[in-house]
Amino acid sequence: MANSINDSYQDFPILDQKVNGERLAYLDNAATAQKPQQVIDSLVHFYEHDNANVHRGVHTLAERATEQYEAARTKVQHFINAKNHNEIIFTKGCTDGLNLVAATYGEQNIHEGDEIVITIMEHHSNLIPWQQLAIKKHATLKYIELTPEGTLDMEDAKRKITDRTKIVSVAHASNVLGTVNPLKELAKIAHEHGAVIVGDGAQSVPHMPVDVQDLDVDFYAFSGHKMMSPTGIGVLYGKADLLRAMPPYQYGGEMINTVHRDETTFADIPFKFEAGTQNIAGAIALGTAVDYLEEIGMENVEKKEQEIVDYVLPKLEALPYITVYGPQDPAQHTGVIAFNMDNLHPHDVATALDAEGVAVRAGHHCAQPLMEALGVSATTRASFYFYNSKKDADQLINAIKATKEFFNGGTI
Numbered sequence: 001m002a003n004s005i006n007d008s009y010q011d012f013p014i015l016d017q018k019v020n021g022e023r024l025a026y027l028d029n030a031a032t033a034q035k036p037q038q039v040i041d042s043l044v045h046f047y048e049h050d051n052a053n054v055h056r057g058v059h060t061l062a063e064r065a066t067e068q069y070e071a072a073r074t075k076v077q078h079f080i081n082a083k084n085h086n087e088i089i090f091t092k093g094c095t096d097g098l099n100l101v102a103a104t105y106g107e108q109n110i111h112e113g114d115e116i117v118i119t120i121m122e123h124h125s126n127l128i129p130w131q132q133l134a135i136k137k138h139a140t141l142k143y144i145e146l147t148p149e150g151t152l153d154m155e156d157a158k159r160k161i162t163d164r165t166k167i168v169s170v171a172h173a174s175n176v177l178g179t180v181n182p183l184k185e186l187a188k189i190a191h192e193h194g195a196v197i198v199g200d201g202a203q204s205v206p207h208m209p210v211d212v213q214d215l216d217v218d219f220y221a222f223s224g225h226k227m228m229s230p231t232g233i234g235v236l237y238g239k240a241d242l243l244r245a246m247p248p249y250q251y252g253g254e255m256i257n258t259v260h261r262d263e264t265t266f267a268d269i270p271f272k273f274e275a276g277t278q279n280i281a282g283a284i285a286l287g288t289a290v291d292y293l294e295e296i297g298m299e300n301v302e303k304k305e306q307e308i309v310d311y312v313l314p315k316l317e318a319l320p321y322i323t324v325y326g327p328q329d330p331a332q333h334t335g336v337i338a339f340n341m342d343n344l345h346p347h348d349v350a351t352a353l354d355a356e357g358v359a360v361r362a363g364h365h366c367a368q369p370l371m372e373a374l375g376v377s378a379t380t381r382a383s384f385y386f387y388n389s390k391k392d393a394d395q396l397i398n399a400i401k402a403t404k405e406f407f408n409g410g411t412i
């Protein structure tokens with residue numbers, strides 16, 4: 001492992017390459033993070049030495065695989081400070097976890113006339129499940145709006161969350177604006193009205209310390225691939241009493257106690273929600289990613305990303321042809337910056353930046369209602385992680401200037 005966070009890029013083999021003849025500046029971490037050699041080795045080692053199905057075998061490899069799979073669960077428990085390891089459910093990713101809550105807790109507890117409250121900045125995977133549930137149940141879906149500065153309007157939140165609210169579901173951090181929402185305060189408001197609160201942690205868990213007990217969230221979902229793990233593995237945290245009261249999400253092997261012709265009794269948590277053969281290697285690799293992040297320290301991850309945003313945001317905002325969306329205060333802006341460039345389409349901008357070796361994302365970022373609220377159809381988005389550097393930020397700024405010059409016919 002690299003000696004310091006500033007050398008951590010050396011742990012990521014994929015970053016050592018040229019793109020279009022230029023050094024790669026990978027600034028698309030909100031889409032997916034790159035994988036350190038330690039995580040890659042963890043996957044390979046499992047398949048080379050320990051691969052077996054878990055929980056049901058009595059042979060040595062099955063025991064070893066089970067031990068590593070459950071050790072990964074315990075690592076995640078401590079990483080987000082959950083009270084019990086059985087409150088950690090392995091999923092396919094954040095989308096899977098949010099759909100699980102909507103399809104079980106939501107299906108069981110939402111009735112006609114009830115209200116579900118989300119925010120206008122939600123990713124589609126924390127919007128559509130609630131929208132479709134509200135339609136199905138003849139319930140009402142309400143949106144907490146933004147302030148002009150691109151932060152959550154908490155006065156609007158206090159108006160929108162009422163005694164008819166049964167579920168509040170909110171991104172802990174926006175994958176577009178970089179805004180970090182006051183989840184702990186929102187949880188308090190939700191609980192005062194007898195509602196449960198779901199946290200979407202996809203853009204927060206990889207980038208900042210998260211303590212689900214301190215937040216007092218009832219559910220919290222996130223993805224492994226955005227925190228350097230393989231795709232296809234994620235986590236849903238849930239308070240044990242709520243999870244036990246919910247029906248299963250899917251049916252099959254592993255999630256049962258006894259099965260008879262006409263009835264089945266189900267396993268306790270977390271296995272009730274882990275039907276079938278799980279992504280065993282992915283979970284173990286997620287545990288390795290947690291080890292890697294714990295070694296660095298999430299406070300240091302957050303601090304490094306803040307340093308990069310503090311450095312690059314003023315440079316971006318100083319360009320007269322750039323419009324930045326989200327909080328003006330760099331301290332409010334986690335490592336995600338969405339911007340537009342004059343009247344250029346974001347896809348043209350991202351393509352031009354790619355020609356300079358800079359990888360960013362262009363589009364609506366699975367947040368089309370947010371784009372409507374911002375009055376745009378799409379944006380270009382640069383998203384950083386702790387292995388990025390000011391050198392990457394400079395390469396972004398220089399590539400933006402070169403793009404402007406190119407589309408201006410050589411004059412800037």
Ligand SMILES: Cc1ncc(COP(=O)(O)O)c(CN[C@@H]2CONC2=O)c1O
Pocket residue numbers: 030031032093094095096123125126171173174175200202203223225365366
């Ligand atoms: C805030 C947020 N919620 C939910 C999701 C869904 O996660 P999965 O796709 O892993 O289930 C994402 C993914 N971020 C997307 C992925 O691509 N670009 C993004 O910004 C996200 O950023």
